Amino acid sequence: MKKTVLILGFLFCIITSSQAQVVGTDVGDIAPEIDLPDAKGNMIALSSLRGSIVLVDFWASWCGPCIKEQPGLIKLHNTYLDKFSIYGVSMDTKKPLWTGAIAKAKLPWTNVSDLKYWKSPVIGDYMLQSVPLNFLLDKNGIILAKNIHGKALEDMVNGLLVK
Template identity: 30%
Template sequence: MKFRGIGAILLLAGILAAQQKKLAPDFTVTTIDGSKVTLSELKGKVVILDFWATWCPPCRMEIPGFVELKKKYGKKIEIIGISVDRSVDPVKEFYKKNKINYPVAMATRDILESYNSIYRLQYIPTTFIIDRDGYIYDIKVGFASKSEFEKSILKLLSDEKK
């Protein structure tokens, strides 16, 4: 009988631990156009942090959806593209050609290590959806549709700020 009670407590503790939100690691990046973006300065907005590359077909497929979402939700959200390309030149070319309307930066060792500590960044695209308080709401690995991202955005925008 004692073991059942202890087992139930351990199970409940495991469930509660799994439900704890993780604070997204803060960072400052320099975008490909030279401006600075700091995550902690974006509190109050839903943030989509997308690790991608120009040579990655699923990454390229997601970008038109991100452009549309940024147009639709404007200042309520921020999308930040973190390119893992080795050179900035193809990123700048891709940025212009695809009329990307959100900040894009090159991956730095610091941001890769910070986000790798939360979720092992093995694949791209890997996209972190961060709530208005700076906590990670969801992580998408691989291609996700515009509608999948929009569901998360709508949920997070409709949640009352606590």
């Protein structure tokens, strides 16, 4: 009888722990929280955007591919204003470069940075090694895709939001 109870208890623990959702950077994980200041110094948490599809976009003013991608992101953002948000995380270390790039491209979405470049704790949380890097999150902060760009990103967002 004791053996049976122990075995059942062990199996219960395995089953419940294997289905538990974890914070991480794999598809299906809950995206790690980010809480960084915007250009005005206001702290903006990634979790404050829950309720819409969110693209967490790691970028920098000096990153050519990042800048090249922005017109497509603006178009996607404007297409789904109430259903799709972008949370831009800049890897710039100089505020004038960061804010200048935002102004020049007229980026309408949330942009944050702690201006610490590769020393930010966010780097470790998201295992960032280079930019551009992004994570597409569902309305609950669950990672649906990572490092998805261009037409693939557009198609996935369209598929999620056009029913």
